[in-house]
Amino acid sequence: MSTISVPLSTELDEYVTTAVRRGDAASKADLVRRALRRYAEDEAINVVLRSQQEMREGKVIYGNLRKILKKLS
Helix, strand or coil: CCCCCCCCCHHHHHHHHHHHHHCCCCCHHHHHHHHHHHHHHHHHHHHHHHHHHHHHCCCCCCCCHHHHHHHHC
């Protein structure tokens, strides 16, 4: 596991400290790891939602993927 150092504003630092004191997370690092996991999950959901929107807009390619990729390269 790697370690990074991230400067936080006073407001964010107080928020993190308060969350840990309340027992929302075991430590500051735990809270940040959980926030990053949540961010990654949100991004994955957004990719699916964008794909669904593109399908509704007709931006879909049908056919054999290998043949399509050959044509594009």
